Amino acid sequence: MKKIIPSRRTEKITYAVRDIVLLADEAARQGREMLYLNIGDPNKFDFHTAPHILERVFQAMRDNYNGYAPSSGIEEARRAITDSARSKGIDRIRDVFVTTGASEAIDICLTALINPGENVLVPCPGYPLYSAIINKLAAEPRPYYLNEDENWQPDLEDIASRIDEKTRAIVVINPNNPTGA
Structure with missing residues (x-):
């Protein structure tokens, strides 16, 4: 199999959180108890999605509203963001890009x-x-x-x-x- 050589621009890339996780994983393997706070996953800390949010998600799925969204974001969401951001000078929907x-x-x-x-x-x-x-x-x-x-x-x-x-x-x-x- 041919070896894939990564681009030179990746040589300087580090991500401190992942480096710390590697150290924590090693400490856990040695029997130390670890509490990982690096990932914002509320389910790991016994926070559950509110029932009304789950129902809205299920309703969207039943309404077949679960395919790919437009690349700039769903217009309703962009309009709501524009309305909220108007006081900060963002008053055109084309200035809002949802990620x-x-x-x-x-x-x-x-x-x-x-x-x-x-x-x-x-x-x-x-x-x-x-x-x-x-x-x-x-x-x-x-x-x-x-x-x-x-x-x-x-x-x-x-x-x-x-x-x-x-x-x-x-x-x-x-x-x-x-x-x-």
């Missing part, structure tokens, strides 16, 4: 914005997916620090000191994952 989740949205936004060789400021601590995608795009994730003593608020002087001519964007998340600030 399968935050990970896809982050990937699409960063891919549309960033060029190889640029840098993007990301919060630290922060959601590791940003750095993984930025590395995939041959750009530099540049951490800025959140001040724990000030409820994890960004240090504006630290941010300003990290900006240079190659800075393309600053990721600001509210609330920030993992701190909730």
Whole structure:
């Protein structure tokens, strides 16, 4: 069988959550009890889907409303998002693009914005997916620090000191994952 050689751009890609899970798996094999909080799966923590939500899903299936959606998202959902976001200046349905989740949205936004060789400021601590995608795009994730003593608020002087001519964007998340600030 011919060996498949991955592209060079994958050489710098790491994903901190997966690296930590590998360490946790090894500790579990050695008999240590682990509580995995890395995956947002409510079923693992005894949270069950509310009956009214299940009924809506079942009704959609009975109504044959369970095929592929339009690539930009279901128009009813896009219209509801537009109505909700109008106060933020988003007032055209064509400006709303529905994704399968935050990970896809982050990937699409960063891919549309960033060029190889640029840098993007990301919060630290922060959601590791940003750095993984930025590395995939041959750009530099540049951490800025959140001040724990000030409820994890960004240090504006630290941010300003990290900006240079190659800075393309600053990721600001509210609330920030993992701190909730």
